Amino acid sequence: MTLSINTNGIQTYKIVDSAERLVARCPETFVGILCSLDGLQATHDRIRGVPRNFERTIETFHALAKLRDRVPNLGVGITTTFCAWNQDEMDEMFELVVRKLKPDNWDLSFVRGEAMVPAIELADVAKYRNIKARLERAYADGELRYYSNMPLARFVHAKERLSTRTVLKTLETGTYQTPCYAGALSAVISEEGDVYPCELLNRKIGNLREANYDFRALWAAEEAREIREFVHKSKCFCTHECNMSVNLLFNPAAYPRIAGEMVREAMGVSLAPDRGASPGPAAAPLAPQAKATLHRETGVRAPIRITARRKS
Numbered sequence: 001m002t003l004s005i006n007t008n009g010i011q012t013y014k015i016v017d018s019a020e021r022l023v024a025r026c027p028e029t030f031v032g033i034l035c036s037l038d039g040l041q042a043t044h045d046r047i048r049g050v051p052r053n054f055e056r057t058i059e060t061f062h063a064l065a066k067l068r069d070r071v072p073n074l075g076v077g078i079t080t081t082f083c084a085w086n087q088d089e090m091d092e093m094f095e096l097v098v099r100k101l102k103p104d105n106w107d108l109s110f111v112r113g114e115a116m117v118p119a120i121e122l123a124d125v126a127k128y129r130n131i132k133a134r135l136e137r138a139y140a141d142g143e144l145r146y147y148s149n150m151p152l153a154r155f156v157h158a159k160e161r162l163s164t165r166t167v168l169k170t171l172e173t174g175t176y177q178t179p180c181y182a183g184a185l186s187a188v189i190s191e192e193g194d195v196y197p198c199e200l201l202n203r204k205i206g207n208l209r210e211a212n213y214d215f216r217a218l219w220a221a222e223e224a225r226e227i228r229e230f231v232h233k234s235k236c237f238c239t240h241e242c243n244m245s246v247n248l249l250f251n252p253a254a255y256p257r258i259a260g261e262m263v264r265e266a267m268g269v270s271l272a273p274d275r276g277a278s279p280g281p282a283a284a285p286l287a288p289q290a291k292a293t294l295h296r297e298t299g300v301r302a303p304i305r306i307t308a309r310r311k312s
């Protein structure tokens, strides 16, 4: 089993102490902890709005990395949301993250949803493609590792490569690429107990408190069934990387392409960087689409991924 936890890195002692207890209590579980870093110092602190957030995150990362060197079932990564405010400092970010911090993974996602400052959303897809291609080369050259101690790391990384290609295709063509299993295999729960299929689709399945904390009952209710049907029949699409990951992992139709990525990685074939002029900012944050086409049911049974969600 693997567990992935994101942290803003602000409370170093609390984070490291919790991580230490977690890996000790669950020796059979691989725990990946990702520290959020949204840019160089000034950019990161501007986006986060918390004084010294950058310094504290770096401190937390180093403390977690020290712990990782002592325990076999811990991985420590960096996660970054690529956006208009940090897209022009990706070369410096590469130096900092890949060459200085040397994490077990650098998870770089394209901005999605409605940002508090709308200008953040106007990110350049060509610049995103370029840094993702550079990251793939770093993995292929061994400059950046991908959780070398995690079970099935090569397979999971191949799935991540396919996810990157699918996200880029979605961004570059603005079209649906693959069925989404949000609301069927994954859920998001707000701090008030509201359950959603994902953070982007504003359709509530129900409230845990009102349902006496009976998640199964909510999951089996009519509202949940209708939302699943909507997601499937409307061919809802977006670039949500966490959901994209689930969508590929639990869709047997994607397996030959994941295998292809494993072969390509072994042969050192990377994602093509952008060669032409920048197409400019993404036209708009992609909204769920509503085209009536039947969803092809895969019949896959899989665990439900649950994410905590803060209300904006």
Ligand code: SF4
Pocket (backbone or CB within 6 Å): 180, 181, 182, 197, 198, 199, 200, 201, 231, 236, 237, 238, 239, 240, 243, 288
């Ligand atoms: S495609 Fe995106 S917006 Fe639609 S349900 Fe899936 S994750 Fe949510």
